[in-house]
Amino acid sequence: MDYKYELDIIAKNSKTAFTPLSIASSDEKNHCLALISAQLIKDQKKILEANKIDIDNGKKNNLNSAMFDRLKLTSERLEDIAKGVDDIILLDDPVGKIDGEFKLYNGLLVKKVQVALGVIGIIYESRPDVTVDAAALCLKAGNAVILRGGSESIHSNKALAESMAVAIRQSNLSEFSIQLLPWTNREAVSCLLKLNQYVDLIIPRGGEGLIKFVSENATVPVIKHYKGVCHIFVDKDAELNMALSIVENAKCQRPGVCNAVETVLIHKEIADRLIKPLAQNLTHKGVELRGDETFCSYFPEATPATEDDWHEEYLDKILSFRIVENSDEAIAHIGMYGSAHSDAIISKNQQTCDKFLREVDSAVVYVNASTRFTDGGQFGMGAEIGISTDRIHARGPMGLNELTTYKYNVTGNGQIRK
Amino acid sequence: MDYKYELDIIAKNSKTAFTPLSIASSDEKNHCLALISAQLIKDQKKILEANKIDIDNGKKNNLNSAMFDRLKLTSERLEDIAKGVDDIILLDDPVGKIDGEFKLYNGLLVKKVQVALGVIGIIYESRPDVTVDAAALCLKAGNAVILRGGSESIHSNKALAESMAVAIRQSNLSEFSIQLLPWTNREAVSCLLKLNQYVDLIIPRGGEGLIKFVSENATVPVIKHYKGVCHIFVDKDAELNMALSIVENAKCQRPGVCNAVETVLIHKEIADRLIKPLAQNLTHKGVELRGDETFCSYFPEATPATEDDWHEEYLDKILSFRIVENSDEAIAHIGMYGSAHSDAIISKNQQTCDKFLREVDSAVVYVNASTRFTDGGQFGMGAEIGISTDRIHARGPMGLNELTTYKYNVTGNGQIRK
Numbered sequence: 001m002d003y004k005y006e007l008d009i010i011a012k013n014s015k016t017a018f019t020p021l022s023i024a025s026s027d028e029k030n031h032c033l034a035l036i037s038a039q040l041i042k043d044q045k046k047i048l049e050a051n052k053i054d055i056d057n058g059k060k061n062n063l064n065s066a067m068f069d070r071l072k073l074t075s076e077r078l079e080d081i082a083k084g085v086d087d088i089i090l091l092d093d094p095v096g097k098i099d100g101e102f103k104l105y106n107g108l109l110v111k112k113v114q115v116a117l118g119v120i121g122i123i124y125e126s127r128p129d130v131t132v133d134a135a136a137l138c139l140k141a142g143n144a145v146i147l148r149g150g151s152e153s154i155h156s157n158k159a160l161a162e163s164m165a166v167a168i169r170q171s172n173l174s175e176f177s178i179q180l181l182p183w184t185n186r187e188a189v190s191c192l193l194k195l196n197q198y199v200d201l202i203i204p205r206g207g208e209g210l211i212k213f214v215s216e217n218a219t220v221p222v223i224k225h226y227k228g229v230c231h232i233f234v235d236k237d238a239e240l241n242m243a244l245s246i247v248e249n250a251k252c253q254r255p256g257v258c259n260a261v262e263t264v265l266i267h268k269e270i271a272d273r274l275i276k277p278l279a280q281n282l283t284h285k286g287v288e289l290r291g292d293e294t295f296c297s298y299f300p301e302a303t304p305a306t307e308d309d310w311h312e313e314y315l316d317k318i319l320s321f322r323i324v325e326n327s328d329e330a331i332a333h334i335g336m337y338g339s340a341h342s343d344a345i346i347s348k349n350q351q352t353c354d355k356f357l358r359e360v361d362s363a364v365v366y367v368n369a370s371t372r373f374t375d376g377g378q379f380g381m382g383a384e385i386g387i388s389t390d391r392i393h394a395r396g397p398m399g400l401n402e403l404t405t406y407k408y409n410v411t412g413n414g415q416i417r418k
Numbered sequence: 419m420d421y422k423y424e425l426d427i428i429a430k431n432s433k434t435a436f437t438p439l440s441i442a443s444s445d446e447k448n449h450c451l452a453l454i455s456a457q458l459i460k461d462q463k464k465i466l467e468a469n470k471i472d473i474d475n476g477k478k479n480n481l482n483s484a485m486f487d488r489l490k491l492t493s494e495r496l497e498d499i500a501k502g503v504d505d506i507i508l509l510d511d512p513v514g515k516i517d518g519e520f521k522l523y524n525g526l527l528v529k530k531v532q533v534a535l536g537v538i539g540i541i542y543e544s545r546p547d548v549t550v551d552a553a554a555l556c557l558k559a560g561n562a563v564i565l566r567g568g569s570e571s572i573h574s575n576k577a578l579a580e581s582m583a584v585a586i587r588q589s590n591l592s593e594f595s596i597q598l599l600p601w602t603n604r605e606a607v608s609c610l611l612k613l614n615q616y617v618d619l620i621i622p623r624g625g626e627g628l629i630k631f632v633s634e635n636a637t638v639p640v641i642k643h644y645k646g647v648c649h650i651f652v653d654k655d656a657e658l659n660m661a662l663s664i665v666e667n668a669k670c671q672r673p674g675v676c677n678a679v680e681t682v683l684i685h686k687e688i689a690d691r692l693i694k695p696l697a698q699n700l701t702h703k704g705v706e707l708r709g710d711e712t713f714c715s716y717f718p719e720a721t722p723a724t725e726d727d728w729h730e731e732y733l734d735k736i737l738s739f740r741i742v743e744n745s746d747e748a749i750a751h752i753g754m755y756g757s758a759h760s761d762a763i764i765s766k767n768q769q770t771c772d773k774f775l776r777e778v779d780s781a782v783v784y785v786n787a788s789t790r791f792t793d794g795g796q797f798g799m800g801a802e803i804g805i806s807t808d809r810i811h812a813r814g815p816m817g818l819n820e821l822t823t824y825k826y827n828v829t830g831n832g833q834i835r836k
Contacts, residue, residue, distance in 0.1 A: 019753065023777055096776075104798060108787055115779065118809055196633060200809050215614060215637055221810045222639070242832040249834035335437065357827045358514075359441055361533065369526055369830030378835070379826075380522060391536055391618050391823045392639045393811040405809045408797075409775045412787030414660040416667035417796070 003183065003191040010179055011198035014119040014144040017174035022116035022142040024173060026093040029140055032171035036136065037085040039167035043159070044078055050159035051128065058152055066256060070127045071153055081129050084383065085136045091382040094400045095142045111409045116142030118200025120403070121192055122385070123148045123214060125206045128156035135164060135178045137385050141403035144177050146199070148192065151184035158182070186213060193218035203398075205386050223393055225386035227313040228258030228341035230371045233330040233356065235347035236269035242368060243270075243346045244278055247319075249370040250344070252285050256315045258387060259342050259374040263310060263320045265330040266295070271323050275299055287317045294323040310337040327352050331359050338362060341389055342371040342396075363388065363396035421601065421609040428597055429616035432537040432562040435592035440534035440560040442591060444511035447558055450589035454554065455503040457585040461577070462496055468577035469546065476570055484674060488545045489571055499547050502801065503554045509800040512818045513560045529827045534560025536618025538821070539610055540803070541566045541632060543624045546574035553582060553596045555803050559821035562595050564617070566610065568624075569602035576600070604631060611636035621816075623804045641811055643804035645731040646676030646759035648789045651748040651774065653765035654687035660786060661688075661764045662696055665737075667788040668762070670703050674733045676805060677760050677792040681728060681738045683748040684713070689741050693717055705735045712741040728755040745770050749777050756780060759807055760789040760814075781806065781814035 021029075040047070051073040058071055073081075100112040120143050122134045131147055138145035149157040161180035168175045181188060193202060196219055204214040205225040214222055232250060234243045250261035266274060275298040279289055283301070290305040302321070309320040310333070324330045327345075334343050344366035345356040353367045364374045374396060376384020381399030388394045394402035439447075458465070469491040476489055518530040538561050540552045549565055556563035567575040579598035586593045599606060611620060614637055622632040623643040632640055650668060652661045668679035684692060693716040697707055701719070708723040720739070727738040728751070742748045745763075752761050762784035763774040771785045782792045792814060794802020799817025806812045812820035 019779075022779065102798065104791070104796065108791060110797065218637070219633055221808070223810075239832070245832065245834055253835050353829075357829075361437075361440065362825060364826040364828060367827075367829045369828055369833040370835050372835035373522070373526060373828065373833070378522065379528065380520065390639070392641075395823060396826055405813060407780060408782040408814055409785075410782060410787055410791065411771075411775075411785045414657070414663065415787040415791070416663055417671055417788050417790035 003188045007188065007191045007195060008198075010146065010181070011119065011192070011195045013176035014146055014179060015198040017176035018116070018119050018144040021139070021144055021173055021177050022095070024142065028172050029093065029142070030089045032168060032173050033085050033089045033136055033140065035167035035170050036132075036164050037082040037089075039163045040078060040082045040085070040132065040160070043163040043166070044075060047078060047156065047159040047163060048073055048075070050155040053155040054153050061152075063152065067126055067152065071156070073128060073156060077129070081132050084129075084133055088136045088140050088383055091140065091400055093140065094404045099406055106415050107412065108415055109411045112406050113409050114401070114404045115407050117403055117405045119144045119146065119198055121146045121148065121199050121202040121220070123189060123202065123204040123206070123210065125150040125210065126152040128153045128160060130205070131157045131160045131180065132164070133383065134385055137383055137400060138403060139173075139177055141400045143403060146179050146181065146192065148181040148189060149184070154184050189213070190217050193220055196220050203385060221392075223388050223390050223398070226389040227339050228260070228374075228387070228389070229263070229311065229313050229337060229339040230259060230261045230341055231263050231265055231330075231334050231338055231343045232261050232371065233265040233324075233327070233334070233343070233345045234267060234270060234274060235327060235345055235349060235352050236267040237349035237352060238267075238270060238274075238346040239348055240273060240277070243274060244281055246344070246346055246368070246370050247278060248281060248285065250372055251282065251287055251319050252317065253370075253372055255317050258313070259371050260315070261319065261344075261371050262312060262314055263322065263337070265322050265324050265333055267327075267330070268294070268323050268325060271298060282319060285317075287319050289319055289321065291321040292323060295321040313339070327355060331356065334360055334362070339389055341387065342366065342374040344369060344371050421606045425606065425609045425613060426616075428564065428599070429537065429610070429613045431594035432564055432597060433616040435594035436534070436537050436562040439557070439562055439591055439595050440513070442560065446590050447511065447560070448507045450586060450591050451503050451507045451554055451557065453585035453588050454550075454582050455500040455507075457581045458496060458500045458503070458550065458578070461581040461584070462493060465496060465574065465577040465581060466491055466493070468573040471573040472571050479570075481570065485544055485570065489574070491546060491574060495547070499550050502547075502551055506554045506558050506801055509558065509818055511558065512822045517824055524833050526828050526830045526833055530824050531827050532819070532822045533825050535821055535823045537562045537564065537616055539564045539566065539617050539620040539638070541607060541620065541622040541624070541628065543568040543628065544570040546571045546578060548623070549575045549578045549598065550582070551801065552803055555801055555818060556821060557591075557595055559818050561821060564597050564599065564610065566599040566607060567602070572602050607631070608635050611638055614638050621803060639810075640808075641806050641816070642808050644807040645757050646678070646792075646805070646807070647681070647729065647731050647755060647757040648677060648679045648759055649681050649683055649748075649752050649756055649761045650679050650789065651683040651742075651745070651752070651761070651763045652685060652688060652692060653745060653763055653767060653770050654685040655767035655770060656685075656688060656692075656764040657766055658691060658695070661692060662699055664762070664764055664786070664788050665696060666699060666703065668790055669700065669705055669737050670735065671788075671790055673735050676731070677789050678733070679737065679762075679789050680730060680732055681740065681755070683740050683742050683751055685745075685748070686712070686741050686743060689716060700737060703735075705737050707737055707739065709739040710741060713739040731757070745773060749774065752778055752780070757807055759805065760784065760792040762787060762789050
């Protein structure tokens with residue numbers, strides 16, 4: 001099949017839809033979002049039937065229970081999805097906000113204005129709720145979106161996209177503002193990744209294979225939402241109970257997410273007080289412990305950790321431990337093995353904390369708090385398109401603001417350059 | 419030659435240099451910049467000798483006079499280059515600045531902090547002054563830089579880089595903070611463009627061929643500094659003398675730069691008053707005029723413009739003209755043919771100006787001013803690495819701030835996620 005030809009048309013339609021959408025008023029965009037939310041509820045029956053096909057196919061393909069959990073829609077979940085769209089209506093429109101204003105030596109008035117980013121391609125895996133969340137966020141920020149979900153949820157995604165299309169056609173906005181690709185294979189994605197003429201940004205959300213494929217094939221700018229190999233460094237000056245509670249929370253509250261902790265680094269001077277209660281508590285919660293030699297000498301029930309463990313995003317109730325000489329060694333470990341997502345120190349020593357905040361170059365660096373707070377909702381962004389693990393344009397939680405760019409508006413009264 | 423092997427070493431050294439450089443104090447960085455400035459003056463003789471080799475080679479290769487002008491170094495120009503480094507010392511250090519601070523519902527204090535961006539590859543053409551400017555700007559923002567200049571200036575660039583290396587070795591910073599690639603061919607660039615493990619950003623500055631090559635081959639993030647097809651729209655409500663003066667300035671003050679105007683769009687209702695004096699004035703200044711049919715009917719001495727003219731960055735004393743029905747047609751022309759660099763309207767009608775500011779989606783949009791002000795120096799940034807024509811991370815003039823990214827520092831007292 002000639003994806004290039006088809007995708008050219010789709011992407012060109014997105015670009016054409018972008019121009020009016022980028023300058024649409026907040027009221028127009030919010031009205032459209034309200035229509036979408038209502039239509040999703042109206043189309044509940046159709047959407048759940050489509051979802052059932054995905055679920056049945058998933059059973060045939062032996063999906064694991066975590067995948068079923070992400071895939072399955074119910075009336076309640078669909079209501080939550082619609083509620084999510086309603087919540088986006090309530091968020092401030094970032095487009096048109098003034099980010100700074102200054103007068104030049106010659107009287108020119110310069111305003112830095114937030115504007116919509118462009119046509120955004122979102123490439124994601126099996127979660128149908130992303131189809132609606134991502135579309136609604138992009139639309140609110142004035143961006144046209146091209147969605148490409150995974151094959152497991154294709155029937156659900158198509159039903160959700162069709163429902164959104166019905167809603168958009170009742171609004172002032174172009175129906176091409178939100179488009180779902182009907183193909184779930186890599187060839188189609190590969191074409192999309194090279195449409196620089198029409199596509200301004202690709203956001204891939206997913207596992208190593210997907211991210212690697214996108215990175216290697218894209219000529220369009222990419223902001224990766226990659227893995228979280230998050231660390232907690234328990235300093236010698238840590239409060240013991242705080243360390244126990246934060247490590248447990250960061251691993252156990254929801255082990256399958258990117259901001260869960262994967263490796264705990266322990267200052268050697270607190271090892272003998274910390275390890276026993278910490279290890280017992282975690283084992284009691286069903287966590288498998290893997291440790292370096294010193295850790296295992298304190299807690300022989302732990303599995304010896306290998307080099308691979310330090311790189312691993314377990315996404316599961318597994319946690320690795322390493323004893324370090326000092327904060328420098330902890331910071332160096334995080335720099336070498338971390339994914340620059342979220343890393344925390346637990347310490348009462350202000351100087352050590354300041355050093356950690358300055359020297360750990362991750363999207364979010366914590367002092368005396370769980371890494372689980374790296375989240376657009378928790379950060380007060382209202383909703384997020386994901387967590388960027390890249391350094392360009394946006395780091396950490398990406399909300400509406402991060403889905404915009406800026407331009408300079410300069411007003412004069414005849415100024416010319418001397 | 420196995421560029422991959424060599425470049426891996428170079429880029430890895432850059433990454434290693436980046437970590438201490440990213441957290442170096444302003445004093446350390448400024449001290450290093452002062453050493454560089456002094457060393458360039460000390461090494462004047464060596465640098466000018468090296469430049470003479472490039473000039474002699476250029477003569478053999480029949481470089482045009484504009485290229486010689488960019489290539490040639492003199493004592494005065496070298497002093498200007500050193501002075502440019504001194505000016506960068508005086509600029510505020512962007513690293514560590516707090517970009518925003520907020521408290522979450524649970525008491526967590528979140529600070530958004532500016533941090534160094536990483537290892538930056540600058541790919542440029544024949545201007546040896548860029549070697550020092552770019553290196554000094556990157557260093558001040560805490561970034562390690564890999565420079566790759568054009569073959570015409572390779573001897574000058576090597577001499578300048580060697581001089582900077584001598585200076586850095588006297589400072590606390592790693593000598594790998596600034597590295598110049600000794601190769602000027604495309605194979606070496608091609609390798610550099612794929613070193614995602616070590617390189618965080620590529621900034622190509624140059625003509626269409628270079629930009630296209632980089633875009634198509636890079637897997638590392640790229641911020642393009644591409645051409646400026648800039649427009650001035652003279653509205654029916656324009657002040658005539660202002661229009662004459664701004665168009666002349668935007669074309670003639672320095673025709674060979676990206677923020678010079680290339681196409682003037684004229685509202686049909688002002689055509690009969692504007693065209694004659696404007697065309698005579700420009701012709702008098704030696705500008706070649708190309709126009710659409712209507713323009714040529716007013717000024718038959720003009721050459722008929724073709725479709726190609728609307729896409730063209732002349733970089734010369736050539737200017738194209740088109741008569742438009744209204745501001746919508748002007749805005750549509752700019753959207754279709756412009757390069758989203760700098761575009762201006764001349765009008766006394768506030769409503770038309772506001773519409774133009776809102777609907778023209780270019781990096782810099784002007785009302786009643788020359789497009790020639792799109793420049794880091796003019797914008798008060800002090801110095802610039804170039805003018806971004808991309809939408810991601812930075813648009814328009816890129817100074818020190820745009821060479822940084824951010825992270826979130828979050829401080830708590832034991833917060834865990836419920």
